[in-house]
Amino acid sequence: MRAPNLWSSSWQCEAHGPVSPLQPVVKPNLDCLETERALAARGSTPLWIPWPLPAGWVVTGFAHAGDERSGAVATILGCSGPAPLGGPADMLLIAETPGVGLAARLAGLPGPDPGDGFDDGPAHAKVDAAGHPTPMWSVDAGPESAVFVGEAKAAWMWALLWPAAAGVLMLENLGLHDLVVRSLGADIPFGALMPRLSALRASEA
Secondary structure: OEOOEOOEOOEEEOOOEEEOEEOOOEOOOHHHHHHHHHHHHHOOOOOEEEOOOOOOOEEEEEEEEEEOOOEEEEEEEEEEEEOOOOOEEEEEEEEEOOOOOHHHHHHOOOOOOOOOOOOOOOOOEEEEEOOEEEEEEEEOOOOOOEEEEEEEOOEEEEEEEEOHHHHHHHHOOOEEEEOOOOOOHHHOOEOOOOHHHHOOOOEEO
């Protein structure tokens, strides 16, 4: 990865050309949330949160791909809590411009998007995204996680859940709120940084 310079205003990869860098993960607190909201707004990318959060769940981190100049082209919000079938669970909600590839990478999928035919047949789940019923389809990403993909506000919307059994949350009429549109402020409960997020390093998206 080469940083912007006199000859190019974007990050460059020798193999892939211009790319949007994955920025360092930030702590789950209100100040960091406001920064992420501003970058998401600048890049016209949603920042989704399940709201209300499932019982006992807290927000456990944020990350984004993009830069200060053009804003975020992908956003990540992590939350954690008790799984419906027992034990702890993690969820990453990711919104991204098509072609970025961050969510597919985190899900362990090849290619930048969910692939052709992922939405063949009826939807496997339906969420309320900013007041709009939004279908989502399950994508096979292996036995360790549950992955759902849909589209909202002209962007991919991904939900990645661990363990795979936590995917039943997507069947519970989950409501998603776009924090870019309206901040929930002090109403949001924050927890410790999710280990899955803290393990991410700044790299190309």
